Amino acid sequence: ILNVEQSPQSLHVQEGDSTNFTCSFPSSNFYALHWYRWETAKSPEALFVMTLNGDEKKKGRISATLNTKEGYSYLYIKGSQPEDSATYLCAFPNQAGTALIFGKGTTLSVSS
Amino acid sequence: NAGVTQTPKFQVLKTGQSMTLQCAQDMNHEYMSWYRQDPGMGLRLIHYSVGAGITDQGEVPNGYNVSRSTTEDFPLRLLSAAPSQTSVYFCASSHPAANNNEQFFGPGTRLTVL
Numbered sequence: 580i581l582n583v584e585q586s587p588q589s590l591h592v593q594e595g596d597s598t599n600f601t602c603s604f605p606s607s608n609f610y611a612l613h614w615y616r617w618e619t620a621k622s623p624e625a626l627f628v629m630t631l632n633g634d635e636k637k638k639g640r641i642s643a644t645l646n647t648k649e650g651y652s653y654l655y656i657k658g659s660q661p662e663d664s665a666t667y668l669c670a671f672p673n674q675a676g677t678a679l680i681f682g683k684g685t686t687l688s689v690s691s
Numbered sequence: 692n693a694g695v696t697q698t699p700k701f702q703v704l705k706t707g708q709s710m711t712l713q714c715a716q717d718m719n720h721e722y723m724s725w726y727r728q729d730p731g732m733g734l735r736l737i738h739y740s741v742g743a744g745i746t747d748q749g750e751v752p753n754g755y756n757v758s759r760s761t762t763e764d765f766p767l768r769l770l771s772a773a774p775s776q777t778s779v780y781f782c783a784s785s786h787p788a789a790n791n792n793e794q795f796f797g798p799g800t801r802l803t804v805l
Contacts, residue, residue, distance in 0.1 A: 585733075588731070610791075611791040611792075613791070613793065613794075615794075621798075622781065622796035622797060622798055622799060623734070623781070623794075623796050624796075625790075625793045625794070628790050628791045628793055630791060668733055668734065670734075670794075672791070672792055673736060673739070673749065675739070675741070675747065676787075676792065677722045677724070677739050677740075677741050677747075677785075677787070677792065678722065678724040678736050678739040678749065678783075678785075678792075678794070679724075679734075679736070679792070679794055680736060680750065681726075681733040681734040681735070681736075682733055683731060683732055683733040684733045
């Protein structure tokens with residue numbers, strides 16, 4: 580089973596702070612990396628799907644980078660807002676390529 | 692489109708009872724999956740299906756059965772509920788050719804086993 584590590588487990592920042600967290604994975608046999616945003620009492624929603632080494636994707640104040648050679652992806656949030664409070668999950672295709680294997684997530688809390 | 696729907700939203704069972712969590716999607720997705728969410732554990736894959744009549748085990752399949760008689764429906768059965776199965780259950784669907792298998796999630800079923 581693919582070992583996906585996310586750090587930190589949780590993070591508390593003040594409104595306006597920029598923050599980042601990490602998803603680490605074995606660099607061999609990489610296919611794709613997914614980032615999801617998961618708000619309390621809601622369903623996870625896809626943020627990014629990344630496939631190429633050096634990929635950088637952006638959606639508003641959130642961006643992500645990918646380094647497949649060293650086995651990590653960073654998720655950045657610029658100028659955090661209270662509405663950014665959520666758990667951020669990274670995930671990889673399972674061996675069959677039909678579902679996803681998720682990391683344990685980083686829970687972000689933003690205070691106003 | 693309704694997307695992915697799940698019923699019930701909440702359920703309380705006694706140890707040993709059985710029940711079926713329903714999941715349906717109207718996006719004509721071939722792939723469907725069940726995940727459970729536990730504190731500090733993220734989402735863990737229970738079972739998945741690549742099409743009608745085809746299912747397979749995920750990371751944590753024990754205690755759960757699935758079937759896929761139609762493209763639209765993917766029910767999850769607990770034959771004899773145990774307190775360890777207290778969790779939030781999410782069903783998801785995806786299309787194999789769309790955005791590297793991006794998962795679309797249902798609203799979840801919160802299950803408590805006493």
